[in-house]
Amino acid sequence: MLRLIFRKILNNKWMVICLIIGCTFAIAVAAAIPMYTSGMYNVLLANEFKKEQEKFNTFPFKASYNATFFGLNNNTSQTIFNDLDNTFYNEYLANMPVTKVFDYKNVTTKSYSMFDEQNYKIKQEKIDKGEQLSTRNLNIKSDFSITSAANAPDMLDIIGGRMFQTSTEEGVIEAVITQLAAAQYRLSVGEYYYIYNKILDVDLIAKVKVVGIVKVNESSSSFFTLSDRTLLIDFDQMQNMIRESRITLQQANWFAAFDYTTVRLGLNESIIKATQALKVSDENSSLILSASNNYITIIDKYSNDTLVMQKVFLLLIVPVILMIGMYVVMISQLMMEREKSEIATLESRGASRNQIFFIYFGQGVVLSIVSFIFGMLLARSLCRLLGAANGFMEFVNRTAIEVKFNEMSIIYAVICAVIYLIMILVPAYKASKYSIVQHKQNISDGSKKSFWQIIFLDVILIGISLYFLYDYESMSEYIQNVQSSSIDFTLFIAVTLFIMGFGLLFIRLFPYIVKFIFLLAKKHWKPAAYTAFTHVARGGNYKQFIMIFLILAISIGIFNANSGRTLNENLEDNIRYSVGADAAFVPATITYNESTGFFDFINNTGTVLLSNAETFCTSDLINNYSVYYYYNTKIKPSDESVTFMGIEPYEFGQVVKLRKDLNEGLHINNILNTLSTYPQGVIISRAIADEYGTQAGQYFNYIYESINSNDGVEENLVVNVLVLAVVDYWPTMTNERFIIMTRENYSIMKDFSDRGRILIDKKEGVLDSAVLADIKGKMSEADTIGNISFVDYEVTQAKKNSILNGMNGILTLDFLISMIICCVGFIIFWIISVRQRVLQFGIFRAMGMNKNELYRMIFYEQLMISFVSIIAGILIGGVASQMFVPLFERMSTMSNQYVPFSTYQDGIDYIRIYAITGLSLIIGLSVLLRFISKLKIDQALKLGED
Template identity: 30%
Template sequence: MALWTMIIRKMANNKWLQLNLWIGLTVCVALFSSMPLYSEAILQRTLQKELQSVQLQDGVYPGYVRIVTTVSRAEMDEKSIEAIKRADRFVQSIPDRAGLESLSFYQQRFTQRMKVYGADATDQEKQSQKAAGSIKSLSGLEKRVRLIDGAMPVVRADGIYEALVTQKFLIATKRDLGEELIAEAPDKTKFRVIPVGIMETNPSSDPYLPFLTSEDSDGFIIPFDQFESDFILGGKTKLASLDWRLALQYEHLSIDTIDAFVKADKDIRRYFRGRIGVDEVNIPAASTVEAYQGKQEKLDVMMLSLYSPVMLMLAFYLYMAANLIIERQKTEISVLRSRGASRLQIMTAYTFENLILGVSALAVGPFLGILFTKVLGASNGFLEFVDRSALEVSLNSSAYTVSAVAVAAAVALILIPAFMATRVSIVSHKQQNARLNKLSFWHKTGLDFILVGLAVYLLYNFNKRQEDLQRLGLDSDAFQLDPLLFLMPSLFALGGGLLLLRVYPWFIRLVYVAGRRWWSPALYNTLVQISRSSGQYQTIKLFLIMTVATGLFSANAARTINDNMESKIQYAIGADMAIMTRWESDARPSTYMSTSTPQGQSDTTSSSSNRVQYIEPPFQPFEELEGIEASAKVFKKENARFVTPASGASGSTALFGIDTMDFGRTAWMKDGLLEHPINGYLNLLAPNTKAVLISRSIAEKTKARPGDTIALSWDGLDQAQFVVYGIIDYWPSWNPLPTGAGNNSKEVMPNLIVGHLGTIQNRLAAEPYEVWLKLKDGVASQSVYDQLAEKRLRIIGLQDATQQLIQSKNDPFRLAINGVMTLGFVISMLISFFGFLLFWVLTLSGRTLQYGVLRAMGIPFGQIIGMLVSEQLLTSGAAVVLGVIIGNTISELFVPLFEISFATKDQVPPFEMIQQLSDYLQLYSIIGLTLTLGLLILGYRLSRIRIAQALKLGEE
């Protein structure tokens, strides 16, 4: 009891210090708990959205399951009957296997197809009759169909089957309801059937799994039990197929049950493979769900890597706060040791004290983690948030497990200073307080050189692998990503900070020596204080260095990833929208529809007489669309041919036809890709209708230069002469990267020629072109879609950069990158402020006597404030400058690592590091505000020092 009393009293005496430590522990718990919470919540939301898109694209319920199998046996023996019964039982177990509730279920049985004719038909009518169908059954028949006419079938004892038919089939039989029909099997077995009702789908019976009579409109449907007794158990004729259909409640499919769903899918396919006959399993959502296997683990690893800088900051904060607390209590600890208390007893007291803080942080932290998770879900970029639907987050065992591990590790970390302090006696404690410029542990062990060397080695190793990847033309998935690569910036920042802090005391001494004859007393005192107590400031300086460096890295990395992904999408499309319309032509439908070109162009034959002639649709409706800033016609021919008369070289090329003015107003092009602005090339083309631009690949192959002649054509056309006016490396929507590399295949460089659309149409041929649109700011894509539908324009292809950008921003991994970097930066700034304030308030309190003596000596209060400001500039200010240097360095070295997030084969424009001035201004503003507030608070506390009380303390 005495121990608990001592712990509570000690915590109460240091309540503000304990509060700072508790805040650090709580944020630590929140961060760690947000990792599993976020990965599960964002993947759950993305999975549900992708499943819903299955319904939009394929027109089927996402939980739809259909199993169809033929029946290979000609006769229904005991073995076949038992196989069908086992299959029925297996299908009934599918919901439990998949871990989902069954919303709807029905099954169908089919006999072999039979010839159908009237019972009173003549021989001639029997030969001319074309009607055919099977006898079939449907479970839940009464609720799944609706009668148009007649009545529901019943089982009769006279051997005649009553059945339901569709209107289409009844017309094909040339009979009316109630008239007897004969269904004759291939083996001449005959069945007497009377249609008693005409049926259609009952739309209100089942919203998830409606029975569609249009799917199989031929044949007779008899009661299910009658079919089972006569054709399954009775074996009156050969069965053709069995059909089971289920609708599972996909909304309850979670990340945790993905494995069960995938396993159920594999079990179904394995079970029906050849067991009864030829099987067909259709589960539209299977591929979508299977793609999520392992995604959570990958996302957790990536988030852990991205969180590493802020976790390192938290570790520093916790260690610094614990160390400051222990520094204030070292005298108390040394007195306890001198009075007989063992190290174990002292450590037990501190362990219980920190466990109290840890347990309370564990109680609050996960709920703060929920808030962090929602912040991650709302991120749209670095320090950018949008009003996106909130993530559905709920605490689970994983979050508490991770949080408990984090608390245990944090408590162990903050006990280290206490453990070190228990070895200090009163004498050694006084000796340590006398001078604080001894080398720290990490400088003695050379940890700074080790960390920098390790980071440089990992960077070198990564660059070598990246070079091999590009040389072989492989995709970025060709090697397994090592998560340690994302830790390199943190390692380098930590090592670089320690390395600069090793040098910085020498810089202070140099400043001191250089101007000691001229320094004012206040500045002289500051320089002496810093040089003699350099070890005292190392923690806070390293803390600020890490904050600034990781903040800059986070800003540059997030900006680079976002900009490159958006540039890639916009470049690939070429404008805000690219639309392909259907052109009228004299081509056969098969000819038009068999095209493999992305523009919907038809292939032409080698004979010009057989060439397809197109009729160009009006372009005016596109120009009249509301919300459109500009529009352009862009003709693309992928397999054109070129010949250079000068060298005789020839080859295949992509041919673009444009109207220079419209294209310049509409197209999107990133600056710096061409030697000159794109409008300069368009102005170069404009005066001469025969002018063309050629890609550098053609120029290098044919040695063509501006002014040379080049002939163009494609299948079925005569050549037309053009003049080269310029050489280009990139062009909107054209990929200049080589294809066919790797796997012993020869690398092929793509070619491009850009000319005037009107000249190409007049001298070669008029074929379908794309319509590019540039939207006005703030115009939604939906408004354009609505206008296109209203004008009834025949659209056969549409690419929307805005929608692709939205889809890209909603990607779980990109959300994690933006959210974690934003959240990490904000948390780092807050922790930096609290850490900065905590350190300097305690430092100021410890030097009360010194400031009192200085005031008693006659130094004005303004000069003491000047001492404080100069001390801040030479410590905290210098740390910020060093942090900026290291932050820019790690950005230059390590931001290019994020190129692995992009496929190397289609990364156009080339990956480029982006630095935006606004990010630097935001960072400097936050840091400046932190330092200013800290200085104001310190100045206020300094003004409250009572000089007489401070001098009285010196009488000890």
């Protein structure tokens, strides 16, 4: 049986290879999605923890566990402490799958009365004499608690003396104290102190020697503190005192920090489960337990984001998976068409249908296993492709994300392999049911309608997609008010159904279109054209697969290109709007603060900014620069926040960039020209115009708040201000309420801030790094940059390690795989089609058709099937883009949408699509023509004559 299976594979080796190619791509894409999302999750999470570390200067992945004891005796508190210690180390730390960086625990007693050497002797004399002890004749230093911490020496810096030791003097416990404790309570290094439970108690608890003065070091200050009324002793000695019931615990704390770079998506459940071991309780009046961490919220957020990301990516690959499925079915059917005669012969010789089917089942299993192995290997490369995408068919050199095979990728790959195995076996199962007579009958009945035509699948798919579109648009206003940035998964499904539906509708109408064109000039067609028309019009269903391949590939390519371009350009629009120009920065001056002993970075303001701009921005790398000032305050009577901006109109217009469709299509330079002509006027936002009931050409009054020299709030009245223009959008203005005026007017406004920024317009092709290096190179040692923003850098960072980055990769991957599959399917389909028509070619030659006419006939068939399918794909893709791409506004990944969402189309995207499509067809036609040239037409000619 195995020999027969492998022999059949070898007999159909080219078709088998084509099947393996298709299944390999499908399995690779399916496996790559969870691998990529997992790697992306790890990078995003690591970046988030890194931000936390930079923001708070502490461990970004840490947990603490705290217990407070009230009124418990020594034995009970000791037992509870041991249980909690076991919980923290054996149930929490032992089960945390993340690498531990640091941990410690510390325990603190209640406060005890502490005597110095002199007062201790006075007390002992009174006890020896049998005198009554009284608080009036006994003096203590203060009430001090005793504390200890594991790893304490690692968390402390010694200011004076030394660190405590364990075995020095018998019966003496060494301790260290804070500098403030030494000064405030007059404690000295080298002195002995005596600890009693209460001031009047006779029994001595401990004799303590202060051996050092310490402070908590900077690296530990975020999680460890040392009270000024605390004696810090060795942890082992503390444990011995607890076991001997000499002291009473009041508080215990545990802390652990972990390496956030070792967090992985697959570890989330283990992390959460381990953290749940740290139980919290405040119901018991004698014990309060509290736990805190700074990682669960972040992990939960990114886990949810990853699920959304994975769903989006899976839905984006639906079209290519669908195409590969159709490709596999087509190749399988072509194989079965060649095998039907052999199947019918086997059945006539006594082979059962189960035996015949089992042969093809074994063949399918072998193909699936081989495809699974190659697919899993290819998945890693696809992940790198996804990570390098910067737009549709645009790639940049990024640091590769870590991708590993995980459980979900293997499950997806296995499911995909099983699905395609079924697709391979369905034609085999159908073929196994035919006898020789039935096979001959079906050969002559090639024009029977397909199942999808009978059930009107095309109409159903179009109806569903259009209903979605209608439903979405009817609720668009409500959706915008609810949540404009949510992910609507039905959008992807609707687009696929729309393209598939219209593609099938075109195939349904295609024979009628061909017949109509044929009838228009029926009497004038030459033999080659006449034969091509009749063959295409009456050729049955064999051409449907290749046509739907081309239609889907081109339509989806165009839709993906427009979708990717729209999402990327809108992201850049918002970033460019918020920055205002190619770059914006604020110079600063470094000054030494004598009171703190540190250097301060003070942002430059006022006229200093103007001189800085001239010094730093006069460069061959920069076209123009401009300085603007701004002041945030409130205006009355609306009592709303407003931003005042002072600009020099000509400079400002040379630097800023604003999308042309904003402000009702009025170019910003026209507005600035008006301000130059009437420098006493102002430009106001639509929100202010509506609140004050004013419009362009009118005067209005307002009151603004300012901070006077005494730090008091002062109200200032401004009257008869001419409104030159009312605008909805203005570069850098993320506040919807703003008033724009000239720098001269701004400077005379009472108590206005002279804070500002320098805007830069780079020369074409200049890198951000070159501009930054040029600016820094012109600075003195006392100069620095307070803050700086580059649009290109901000856009790259926004795309990098985000869902948009993955979408760019998936959209590109969809198209590339579609074209590869389409090219391979095109070649296989036409080769088999031509091979099956060798006898027909011989008949045509016998009837007098020469080779050139034969080639011309094949060319006309290609023109009517392939070229027309491409045109249909372009039209369907364009219509789908016009109807569905605007709905991607809800897919916006930006937290703030400053400018309206706009759809984009770029000719370069279409050129890429046409170039790749054309290249695929040229390759296919070249292989096809080479195959035809090797056909032995002369032998077919003899068959035709016979």
